[in-house]
Amino acid sequence: MLAFIIRRIAIVIPMALAISAIIFFASRLSPIDPLNSLISPDAAADPTNLAILKERLGFNDPIFVQYFNWLTEMFKGNFGYSIQTGQPISEILALRMPATLELILSALVISTILALAIGLVAGANRGGFTDKASRALAAVGISVPDFFIGLALLNILAYRLNWLPTGQRISPGQVTFFDRLPHLILPVATLSIAMLAVLIRYTRNSVLDTLNRDFVKTARSKGLPEWKVMWSHVFRNSLGPVMVILAFRLPLLVGGSVLVETVFQWPGIGSTVVAAVTVSDFPVIMVVSLLIAVAILFASFLVDIVKSILDPRVRLGATTE
Amino acid sequence: MSNILELKDVNVTFNVEAGQLHILRDVSLEVPKGSFLCVVGESGCGKSVTAQAIVQLLPDNGKVESGSINFYDQGEKLEINKLEKFGSRMRGLRGAKIGMIFQDTLSSLNPAHRVGRQVAESLLQHMDISKDEAKTKVIELFKKLGIPDPERRYEAYPHEFSGGMRQRVMIAIATVCEPDLVIADEPTTALDVTIQAQIMTLLKDLQKSAGKTFILITHNMALVSEVADHVAVMYLGRVVEYGNVNQVLRNPRHPYTQALLQSVPSLAADKNIELKTVDGQTPSPADVTKGCEFAGRCPFVTDACREQVIPLLSFGEKHQVRCIRLDEKGNLPKLSKAAAND
Known part of the structure; x- marks a missing residue:
């Protein structure tokens, strides 16, 4: 097990470095010169001013040295400053990150648990009510874009029926978690639905596949009750493929959170990125992209570990039949 | 000697897209207690379906249309085909009274569970014993079945075993609750010839020493001549010849x-x-x-x-x-x- 984890880490680290390089060099390829927003147009009229600024900010160093410096600063936790506001980026992150994590993790946990439960029931009772209902939900969840579902929910539940707040993370004067909960419902529902739709279908199909495997017949030939066959033989072996899809869908969840945060005025990283992109605030864009990439790498690393626990053949590098 | 199992005019149909297939036609078999019956025939003749019908584990699209399957549990007659498929009565038979051994051992064992647990599962289901007692029993059985280093192998996963060892594990699953009847569905087809012989010797010993009844489904005539008391020859869903091993193999009609x-x-x-x-x-x-x-x-x-x-x-x-x-x-x-x- 330990050897397996070390092997996985050995793959993750070079990948993270490669991504950081892509982010850094891609930002340098942009035709927009970030210096323009650091200097007043009057001062920029004199090229010597620009040259002094360039020298001072290290833009004259060879690009690989610049990349190396940037990377070392990242490791030290010095993420730099926002060009737009002059705030340290670490401060922005500390302020905004919890909101986004709250949103994404809630959506992830809720959609995963619901999807596994519904998918198992739908697969076990193929053609039954749950199966048909989940198929309808999947059609909606996959074909209708997140932001549209968000707006529709907002219009009906918040605006017309007034059951839930229309946006923001918290209303003025409220402090406890339970005050915040109503604010969380709509954004999380919006973010979850696409993920939920896809995962239910995958779980259901995976359960159907597993039901056809011979070891299910063996389990039944032992006289086990059906719930036990389902739980300890079918379900566990169905989880592997679902975990892979989960890992693949994570980036979409992060991408979706950008839209959802905008629709619901959620004060998270997503809305920060949107704001940063509109004014070419490169340091912010770079740091956030890097963080998201690393987070997704880490998540897929975790999924690998979970998979290896579910199926012992994975960690031995054995082929799956 | 009294029969442990009787099949009388059993008809099994399968629903497929093209319609209904009549897979077993009026299959009648009598299995005397303590005997070793071989069911032979080429692929697709309904041998395996017969076995599945006996334990009521036909695929979802298969069904016993008519006929009766009677199992005698210490003299008490049980009409298997009238029991609910996954009801407690039927489940009480499967594993406890009727053990099943399957052909493809790699796919027939759960890849995610340790083999010891897979064998003990059957014990814990049917007998009122603790996990530790079950483990001791399973390790004992592993030893008896010739699995080397049974304490360590108890904790191993199916893919860490060779085909022959996996088949011994399957036999352990089928026999751990000491069932009266063991149905082996082509247990040696996927194995090397030398391992085949070992496994067959093991099964024959179990029949002789423990007085169990065996139904062996096979297409290997050489095996039949070595182990069988009775032989049923099937062709396209029907039993075309039935008799003791001398009658059928020496004097086929x-x-x-x-x-x-x-x-x-x-x-x-x-x-x-x-x-x-x-x-x-x-x-x-x-x-x-x-x-x-x-x-x-x-x-x-x-x-x-x-x-x-x-x-x-x-x-x-x-x-x-x-x-x-x-x-x-x-x-x-x-x-x-x-x-x-x-």
Whole structure:
């Protein structure tokens, strides 16, 4: 097990470095010169001013040295400053990150648990009510874009029926978690639905596949009750493929959170990125992209570990039949 | 001796896209307690379906249409086909009274569970014992079945075993609750010949020492001659010949059984003599009409064979043959030279 984890880490680290390089060099390829927003147009009229600024900010160093410096600063936790506001980026992150994590993790946990439960029931009772209902939900969840579902929910539940707040993370004067909960419902529902739709279908199909495997017949030939066959033989072996899809869908969840945060005025990283992109605030864009990439790498690393626990053949590098 | 299992006119159908397939036709079998019955026949003749019907584990689209399957549990008669498929009564039989051994050991064992747990599961289901007691029992059984280093192997996963060792684990699963009847569905097909012999010896020993009844489903005639007491030959969903091992193997009466035995290669045979095969193709179950299923391939065929329903005729002591071309003594007519060379 330990050897397996070390092997996985050995793959993750070079990948993270490669991504950081892509982010850094891609930002340098942009035709927009970030210096323009650091200097007043009057001062920029004199090229010597620009040259002094360039020298001072290290833009004259060879690009690989610049990349190396940037990377070392990242490791030290010095993420730099926002060009737009002059705030340290670490401060922005500390302020905004919890909101986004709250949103994404809630959506992830809720959609995963619901999807596994519904998918198992739908697969076990193929053609039954749950199966048909989940198929309808999947059609909606996959074909209708997140932001549209968000707006529709907002219009009906918040605006017309007034059951839930229309946006923001918290209303003025409220402090406890339970005050915040109503604010969380709509954004999380919006973010979850696409993920939920896809995962239910995958779980259901995976359960159907597993039901056809011979070891299910063996389990039944032992006289086990059906719930036990389902739980300890079918379900566990169905989880592997679902975990892979989960890992693949994570980036979409992060991408979706950008839209959802905008629709619901959620004060998270997503809305920060949107704001940063509109004014070419490169340091912010770079740091956030890097963080998201690393987070997704880490998540897929975790999924690998979970998979290896579910199926012992994975960690031995054995082929799956 | 009394029977432990009786199948009477069992018909099994499968629903497929094209309609309904009649897979088992009026299958009747009697299995005396403590005997070793071999069910032989080529692929697709319904051997495995028969086994699945006995334990009520047919695929979802399969169904016992008519007939009765009776199991005798210490003298008490149980009509298996009237029990609810996953009801507690039926589940009480599976594993506890009837053990199953399957062919493909790699896919028949759960890859995510340690083998010890998979064997103990059956014990814990049927007997009122603790996990530790179950573990001790399983390790004992592993030792008896010739699994080396049983304490360590208890914790291993199926993919860490060789095919032969995995089959021993399967046998452990099937026999751990000491069932009266063990049904082995081609248990050695996927194994090397030397391992095959070991496994068969193991099964035969279990039958002899523990007095268990075995039903072995196989297409390997060599195995049959070594272990069987009784043999049932199946062709296209019907039992065409049934009798004790001497009757069926030494004195086969049905043309299909004869053809099947002639197609077994022998080491003593002259290399220059061409190995006999059964002429023609097995028809699809969908094509079967009334009359003898083997008519299309049988050298003794007459018009009557194709048109009338063929009864099961008895010769000697419980030697049953489904063929109308036999005379009163059970001999087939002599073939003319032309017909024989045809």
